[in-house]
Each structure stands twice: as C-alpha cells, then as structure tokens.
Amino acid sequence: MRAAAPAGTELVEAARALDAAGFMPQKSGNLSLRDSDGFLVTPSGLPYAAMTAEDLVRCGLDGAVRGGGRPSSEWRLHAAIYRARPEAMAVVHTHSPMATALSCARHPIPPIHYMITLAGEGGRRGIPCASHATFGTEALAQEAVAALGDGLRATLLANHGVVALGATLAGALALVREVENLATQYLALRAAGIAPVLLSDAELAEAAAMLGDYGRPV
Template sequence: MADTDRKDLVAAARALDAAGHMPQKSGNLSLRTARGFVITPSGLPYAAMTEADLVECAADGAPLSNGRPSSEWRLHAAIFSARADAQAVVHTHSPRATALACARRGIPPLHYMITLAGAVGRAGIPCARHATFGTEALAQECVAALGEGLRATLLANHGVVALGASLAGAVALAREVENLAGQYLDLLAAGLKPVLLSKAELADAAAQLKGYGRPA
C-alpha cells in the first residue's frame, strides 16, 4: 500500500472527526489492499492517529501488522468480500443520519442527490436491521441491506456505512448521506410530508449526474 494512501486515510479520518461525523473515537475507515485491507485502529483519537497506527488485515480480518484493528473490522471484511466494486469503506456516526438510524428509519428518495448512493429503483437509502456492534451478525445485516448495487446504508441504532471505488468517493457519499438525513429530519420537524421522486425521475437524475462530480 502506497504511503500516500495511508496519509489519505488518516487525513480523511481526521476531517470526518473534525466535521463531527465520528465523535468520541467512533466510526472507522478502510482501504482495500492486495492482501486484504488497511483499517483505522481501535480506541485511538483521530487527532492523535498517524499512518503507523493503521492496521493491515488479511481478507478475513486477521491482523497482518501490529496494533488492534477497529472493533468493526468484520463489517469492513464482509463488505470487501461481498462487493468487488468497493475499494474503500467509511463508517460514521454522523448525528442526523444516526438519529434516523435510531428510529430504524431509512431515507426516502426526496432529493435527486440520493442517486449518488446507487438508489435508483431501490426507494432511497435503507436502514439495515439491528445487530450488536462489532459482530458478524451486524456485518451480514449491512451486506444484505447494501445488496448488489447500493453504496450506502444506515445501521439501526448505530450509524452510516458508505463504500466507493475510491476513498474520496466513499467519504463524499458518507457526507451526502448526512446531508440528506438532515433534509429529511427538517421536513419531518416542520410537519411537512416530502414529495418523493419516482423511479423515472430518479433514473433521469442519475443519468444527468453521471460523470458530473459523482462520488466514485
């Protein structure tokens, strides 16, 4: 794994932490490697984390370097195993998306930007069924919610998972999920019922967005 990739992973974790998307050492990020994946460590504040603290794991999650991987290593391993298109995985506890997840409620197709998650025809971004954090059960519920083409899901009573063909793409998508969750909560707080986009409207939006600032 290139040194620049490690630097980018640390920088992304720090940026999401500074934005309030990974409070109290929560959340984790990973990048696929030839031998498996590299993931952020367990229990270390992101502001203090360096490239040397990242933990390389085999495809099955077995550590290949010193340090203790994030407690959610099973989640990352399962996504990389199930989704060949995933080169990076970002898991956050961003506040507004997590609030929806705590209601076990997904995000409906209320705005065309939801197509960045690959949600065309999938009725928005779902909320995966609940399972205890750090378990294989949670990993499998996440994989099931993502299916074959979706790139983001909420985790019941937990947070957000986004994947991408690049780290930048996965980070951008995780940020967009938080933005969409905020829009949905604002509508609910105002007592307004969102007018949802149809499958045809979503397909048109996805086609229009293709190649235009689209997270990979």
C-alpha cells in the first residue's frame, strides 16, 4: 500500500530538512506519523535525499508491515511511544550534534532556559537522558517510554540521540530543534567553565503560563 500523498510528502520533506540541518548524519534518525491503525515511518537505510513518499512504510502498532518496504530499525521506538502516549501523532528521532554529545555523557539538560517548558511539565525539571539500551531493540523503546513518562515530550537517549513526540509533525520537529538549541547553550556554558543558574519551579511555571499556547510544539 502506498502512502497517502499529503502525509507522505510532509514526512519526506521534514526528513530532508533535518538531514540538511545536520541532525541525521549517515542516514541516521527516523520520523513517523500516526494513522488510523498504526503509523507511517521512514524506511531503513535509504538516503533522505533519494527518499520519496512511495518509500515510506506503513506499520501496525505491533510493527507488522502493511504493504512493502523495510521500516526503520527504530520502528519499535515509534510503536512503543504511540502505544504509551495516545495523544502523540508524530515521533521524530535525531542524532543532532550537541544533544547527542550530551547523551554520550548520559547527561540531562537542566532547566537553564524557560524554553525547556516546551517539552512539557517534566521539562520544568530538565530534559532527562533515558537509560542505555542497544539501538533498534524493544529495550531501548521501553527505556524511552519510561523517561518520557506521562507528560514529557522529549528525552535524550543514552549514547544515541534525541526523541520527541508531538500532536503534529511540525510540533515534534520544533521540539527536536529546541532540544538541540538548549543542548548547545548548556554545552557552551560548560565549555566556558561557567556554572548555569537554574530556573526554579516557580520561575518555570510562570514562564509556561506566559507562553500559553504561543509557539508551543504540542
């Protein structure tokens, strides 16, 4: 079964944009969109520049391929998030440089800037790093789900990268970009030998209230 043109085109364009931005080197990373009975996901091993909507793969939430093609090796990660978080309509996984560097230290991003509240309620305490598990495994999928909990929309994956979810693909894309921005700011402070002053829960709650729904990648 071929992908529906609008959703497939949106997913391919998003993958190419992240690839061009350096977020998915060497064919790494993957994106998906939920559909009525599963999800549409980028294929395994295909360069994003060469990808078309026809190359995308439809999977059930159990990972069963519905049609042709070979889904991303991280299909279990996407399926587990969709099962655990019914509000998630899109999942984006990247290997963006700065956030991945922090993940290699298994270091969370602390609440250094109010934009961290875009990751959800859990973001007020920082963006965590999930415990390590081998890529492409159900163990990795479950560690990511555990780190995300009930309300967080982004987490680092130990020695691996970033995953974010959203109510829209645009929202998930905005969030992975913001995680990379926050990681860059945090690493710049550490490289300069400057200890960041972390925002308090009260300060973050006030900022979240001020932001409201403006620009929120839900």
